[in-house]
Amino acid sequence: MEQTFFHVDMDAFFAAIEEHDNPEYKGKCLVIGGLGPRSVASTASYAARKFGVHSAMPMGQALRLCPQAIVIPPNMKRYSQVSKKIMQICRSFSPEVQQLSIDEAFLDMTGTRRLFGLPRQAAQTLKAKVLEETGLTISVGIGPSKFIAKMASDYDKPDGLCRVSQGKELAFVDAVGLKKLWGIGKVTQAQLDKHHIGTTEQLRQFSQNTLQSLFGQSMGQFLYNASRGVDPGLFSSITKSHSISSEMTFDEDVTEALILEQYLLQMSHEIMFRSLDEKQMGRTIGIKIRFPDFSTFTCQVTPKANIYSAEQVYATGKQLLSQKWHEGVPVRLLGIGLYQLYNGEKPLQEELFDDPFSKKRELEKIILEMHKKGQEVFKATNLEQHDLQNKE
Incomplete structure (x- = not known):
């Protein structure tokens, strides 16, 4: 199949x-x-x-x-609310939905033709349902692998639909071209130019060993596979059933702590509101960092204190980031997640004394309920205001 x-x-x-x-x-x-x-x-x-x-x-x-x-x-509460609705629609099409972040997900549609028809027909139905129920457009990429599907969704944006059939991966990669091949940023492009590699066809002339000697182990292997339309496996470990996570792949590599911290804060709010909405609590906080050479590192910690609020997730994420990265080193991707989830709205281990973060969790729950009822609340969640509040 x-x-x-x-x-x-x-x-x-x-x-x-x-x-x-x-x-x-x-x-x-x-x-x-x-x-x-x-x-x-x-x-x-x-x-x-x-x-x-x-x-x-x-x-x-x-x-x-x-x-x-x-x-x-x-307005992360509102964005999370709409994201949840779209993910619910996606889950009505596939039992296996891997949510990468607040605004993107993979659906394994293998074996669903009897239910939804041919892949292009199913994608058109999905797009129409999202538009009808949210008023928003989505782009859908269809492919025999996650890597090809991800590039296909970007091929005809916005409101796009692109299918790459099995056996057509190489032709699609060549049509996309080396400069728009997913995963190749400015730094890698400059290195390729240095070696007079300007097309995917030229890139395929190099062996895997040669590419790894020129570009490093991880990037060399990625270039070898990607230029052949072979899934490099970058998305194989995303979104386990016992986690709520989010990640951001940057348009350009980021070297400043301030920018990474702002995205950590944004994603911390996102995953906390998802956990509240799904009535889940986590025991562990973890981050994921990918560098321009495609080397990827993860780091997790299980705090002694219960995890109640986005502020805790953010503070822990910053600490983990400082252990794996220092300012000036370019970052391609950053992610953060809650792991070892369990059902419920109260921690398994009750505190002997009141935890101040538990009150913040109650406030976040109230804000979430207000948004569900269509009520407007204060919308800012940016880093400057967060830092200002901490100073006060």
Whole structure:
């Protein structure tokens, strides 16, 4: 039986939700993030992206590129609410959904043709259902592997649908081209240029041993497999059943602690609101870091204290990050997650004395319920405000 994977990618997710909720933003240059000198752009509408604005870009730079941009703070509670709805729709199509982050997931659609028809037909039905129930568009990539499906979802964005059949992987990789091959950033591109490698066809002329000697063990193996349309296995260990995690692959490698910490904070809120909504608690906090050469490191800790709030997750994530990384080293991907989950809203081990973080968990639950009822609450969760509150 031919394996079939969907990669579902929500188009400019944060900005799309803001445009849906506030029609006056429709079609305008919209950037999600803070306004202060320490802020970065979380995401940007497609109108703003035409000016070169992208995620993880310092806000000052974004505004220089696009001075007419409208900047609004992120509303993670609302984004998590919509994400949950879309993931529920995805799970109605496949029993195996691997959520990578708040705005993307893999669906294993192998063996579902009797239920939903041919893969392209199933993807069209999925896209229509998401649009009908949320008012948002998604892009769907279909492939015989997760790697090909992920590249396919980006091939015709926004509102895209691209299928790569088994046996067509090599032709698809060549059509995408070396510069747009997923996983090849500016640093790797410069190294390839140095060795006069400009196409996937030229890259395939090199043996795996030669590529590993030129680019390092991990990157050499990745280039060898990717240029042949072979799944490098980067997504094989994502989203276990007993975890809630999120990760961010940056458009450009990040070297600044401030930017990584802001994304840690954003993802900490995301996974905590997902855990609240699913009535789950975690025993362990872990982070994942991938560097430009595709070497990947994970680090976990099980705190003695119960894990109640996003603030705890963020603080622990920062500590783990400092153990595995120091400022100036470029980072391609950053993720954080809750592990060893158990059902319930109270910890298995009750505290002898009141834990101040338990009160923050109750506040986060109230905010989540308000959003479910469509009530508006204070929306800012950016790093500047978080630091300011800590100083007060």
